[in-house]
Amino acid sequence: MVAVKGKKLTKIYNGIKAVDSIDFEIQQGESFGFLGPNGAGKTTVVKMMYCFSPVTSGELRVLDMEVSKNPSQIKNLLGVVSQDNNLDPELSVEDNLILFASYFNIPRKTAQKRARELLEFMGISEKSDALVENLSGGMKRRLVIARSLINHPRVLVLDEPTTGLDPHARHLVWDQLRYLKEKGLTIILTTHYLEEASVLCDRLVIMDRGKILEEGSPRDLILKHIGKEVIELGLPQETPIDPQELKKRLGDCCHDYRREGNFLYLFTSNGQELLENLPLINIPFSYQLLRPATLEDVFLKLTGRTINGQPD
Amino acid sequence: MVNLINKYYIYKPQVTTRALKVFNRNFLVFLKHWKSSLMFNFIEPLLYLAALGFGLGVYVEEVEGISYLQYIAPGLVVSSAMWSTSFECTYGSFTRMQLHRIFHAMITTPLSIDEVVTGEIIYGAFKSFLYGTVFLAVVTILGLISSPWVLLTPPLLFIVGIVFAETAMIWTSISPNFDSYAYYFTLIITPMFLFSGVFFPVKNMPFFVQVIAWMTPLFHAVEISRNLAIGQVSVMLFLHFFIILLFAVLLFSFPLILMRRRLIK
Incomplete structure (x- = not known):
């Protein structure tokens, strides 16, 4: 009912x-x-x-x-x-x-x-x-x-x-x-x-x-918007990212990506495999983390901005 | 929008007996500190009675055939009722509404906003009844009342208390903050207190003051109260009472409409 x-x-x-x-x-x-x-x-x-x-x-x-x-x-x-x-x-x-x-x-x-x-x-x-x-x-x-x-x-x-x-x-x-x-x-x-x-x-x-x-x-x-996991990567200052190039080198296991300032988020359902492919993109990452995908990633992707998590 | 405005002209209040629950809430809180609040409320009219009655009374021997003390006592009964209701439905109601936001909590229950405001008005009228009656008892003990007709004064205090509560709630529903109440008391309550025949007969005043006095609920209530106190009962009293009732009925929708506008967005 x-x-x-x-x-x-x-x-x-x-x-x-x-x-x-x-x-x-x-x-x-x-x-x-x-x-x-x-x-x-x-x-x-x-x-x-x-x-x-x-x-x-x-x-x-x-x-x-x-x-x-x-x-x-x-x-x-x-x-x-x-x-x-x-x-x-x-x-x-x-x-x-x-x-x-x-x-x-x-x-x-x-x-x-x-x-x-x-x-x-x-x-x-x-x-x-x-x-x-x-x-x-x-x-x-x-x-x-x-x-x-x-x-x-x-x-x-x-x-x-x-x-x-x-x-x-x-x-x-x-x-x-x-x-x-x-x-x-x-x-x-x-x-x-x-x-x-x-x-x-x-x-x-x-x-x-x-x-x-x-x-x-x-x-x-x-699952629909992100996949199972996300790899967070810290980019060196002002590193250019070429979407075509990224897709070619990482293959199918990276569904999509998002850049926020000097952070790169790769969306995947197979984090381990993607981690192994990372050296192929030839960027010296300052930081990398494999974590489960969350609603925050979905929100970011849908609205193009972070949710305001600050208390009123 | 046009639709909404039309609705206001034929405003039908959504009030059931549930409004009494709101009265009951305020009454419960009142029971927690009734002693201290009663004390302070009748000290002030007593001070007026002492200062003016004994002080001014030395120079004014008689007004309309009675001693000055006897003259002002019944008026002070009604004005003390007015003051207590006015304080309740301004500072008291505003605190409950704005600071504690309990109106908001109440209207998530089956209570409507109209019932909440009505409950506040009933409670305001109750205060008028209670404080006026307590002061009436004091002046009776002091021997300033000479007729058993005075027993009709307490119900009168309740009815005129409704009018005082309604006007105060109107102000509360449009008041932006506590400071604005200073205007309410300076512009409305104090002039009414001074020029409604509590201290001297209105009929000696310039004509326009008499006209204004007739348009205030306090004047009519003072007239009734004084005449009951000395047992001069006439048809005139019905007229005065009818005018008070008219005020109570005509004003009723305004605080409801204005409060709805304020709270409901």
Whole structure:
């Protein structure tokens, strides 16, 4: 069954097309990512899904309901983790959850029980009486995720779930999201961390400037555009590269290449063989590394620029 | 765009009883520090009462047949209600909206933005009711109230509190920052406080001041409050009350529309 479906979905604000006629379909039980740099339009897409931003044109259906017509019903079935930790700083950790449950008309007793379970699940139960402002950034984020699960959502929408977290906290969040995914929860997330997308998403779209550039599983996208491996080479200053020559000497095992400044990236599915052929191109490389291909390579190839991996 | 503007003219608020959840949230937080906040709120009107009543009251023997203290006490009840609601729905609401961003969190739940704003308005009106009533109790103990009709004052405080909350929320929905509230208080609340008949009868003022006074909710509430306090009940009070109700109804859509414009992009 389809969880979310967008057809020619467009969002214009202040005269700018933030989302430009995109089509996508997210199945229930799937973990789906919108990957792209800041300003790609991915946050706008999810804001339209959780009925925050009105759709300019096109169609957007969530759990078979039109977002413009049934916002309350849709929001009742969604869990939302927005970009900022908009917790209630005047209340304790536990009260944050219980109060949030009341917005869903969940009875207090049920809410208390559910809150305890969720705090346990997110590993912050020892903080349940603490004030929110005394929590670390990672704990706040986990509390926001706990809060988004209070109504047993059918779809969990996360807008950059780990932006600004340190690597340890990020991995904790990933662990819990992966657990939820294995339990069959539909997860939709936006991210500009390629690693996050690889770890969490069954399928993703790469967005740039309001458009979808590619769609597929992380694995397939990498294989399709890059191959299995990448050889990174450091070039001496201003070495000219002749594509014809490169292709001739390295043979078929190098699918494609890319140059970024003084770095040369060779895309291959047989790294060992390519390594052995390297001396044939007669360039004294300052550095060489054979590594698995990543989504970052795909992104680079598709957009011609690196994804902005800096936290906001 | 044209479409949107048309929609605003016949704006139909999306409000259900869920708005009470928002009130409930603020009330819960209030319960955590009600003692300290109540204390400070009625000290100020008490100071006015002491300074003007005992100070100025020496020179002003009687106004409209009652002592000056008796004259200003019912007005101060309403103005203290106005001040507390105005603070709540300006600084309080702005903090919740802009700093804590809890409006944003609330509207990811089934709550609509209209319900959030309505909940804030109800809470503002509650503050008016509570602080006004506490001060009313104080002046009653001081012997400044002479009629049981005064029991109708608390519900009045709630209704007029809705109007104060609505105007404050309008300002909050367009306010760029905390500093701008200085204008709200200097240009709207303080003049209303001074020229709505709390301290002297409006009918001795120049005609245009009287006209302006009639256009403020505080003036009508002060008139009702004073007449209830001395037991002078007449049809006029219905007129005053009707005007307050009219304010409450007519203003209601504005903070909702403006807040939607501010938050939803």
